[in-house]
Amino acid sequence: MTPGLRQAGRLAPFARERLADSAPEAAVALLGAVVRRREADGTWSAVRVVETEAYREDDPASHSAAGRTARTAPMFEQPGTAYVYRSYGMHWCLNVTAEPVGVGAAALVRAAVVLAGHERLRARRPAARTDRDLLRGPGRLCQALAISAPDHDGIDLLSPAAEVQLLDDGFRPRAVVAGPRVGVRLAADVPWRFAVAEAAEVSAYRRHPRAPLPG
Template identity: 50%
Template sequence: MSAQELAVDPPTAARRLLGATLSSRGVALRIVEVEAYGSDPAGPYPDPAAHSWPGPTARNAVMFGPAGRLYVYRSYGIHLCVNVTATFDGVAGAVLVRAGEVVDGVEIARERRPAARTDAGLARGPGNVGSALAIGLDDYGAELFDPFAAVHLALHPPVPDAAIAVGPRVGVSVAAEVPWRFWLPDSAAVSAYRRSPRAPARTVSSRRP
């Protein structure tokens, strides 16, 4: 299994990451919820909700690089969110890891996440994924398929499409209806859907009787 399997469009890469194992500093989790994000307007997957939308910057540069790298950013000045880059070198795309089940190092994860009420909540939500794995900004750009890296990704046989739920992404204020969130509905670690209050109101079409 290698980064080449993620050198595809963002939604396909997101599906491929479900069931994969992400390991860091004594904790490993099974990825159970992800969101795909695309490119800037010049790319093949234009996505105004993506950090890549303005074009390459110091913050998002790794999104424009090869697949299989770690994109870490701080959210709301507090949480560090963990993303895996996708698509091809020069084309932006990434997959946000929204939730995982801790499958190794549970005691360590509990120490890092004392506020979690249950083990299922240790890595539920993107900020908690970063906390449980002790991932920092210094990990930005790490090659996730390097077996000697502090943060390592292992892909497993793909999850069948029939076992994957699909819906809109959480909390984005633009492109709020795009169904690029994927999750394993049988997992208690999956987070709740919350639509951004800044997103445009849903429109309901009417038909004449």
């Protein structure tokens, strides 16, 4: 089956080397990737990534800017490692580690479209008014897929045994748009947010209220 934005093709392992270059390149490579989650009944829910943000240790907006800590340790592991953290004490966020081992870099998965398990994901997101809002934002995505720490923090997303997996069905976006990252105070104008141009589920841009004005 030829994959489409909302229709999965034949799933294959995501190539780790596609994540081994710079964090921005990895963030672009993740657009169109499939995140699959094994449910308690043995079935799978699956979504296609349509928005990402890149972060690395020489970036003041990155959690890894202060070096390796107990919290940020997954960011320094092999490409394809999950870094799951809680944002504002409320929402879990899923990141995919990038660049070589020892470099603190990752791409935040910001938004996705549903490929499988729609009813289950809907049940976990009762506040979603429309399907467009279901996975529109990193906290919503993790809520729908029941991704959290410590259960999924530090796992290898490229392992076929993992409960949450990163896969490739050959889909590639026709066009990618780039812009500043959402809600970061430092390096607010660095254009490291990437999105599939045709996806309506991409989250809205919000500038941090204390971010310096450009120029």
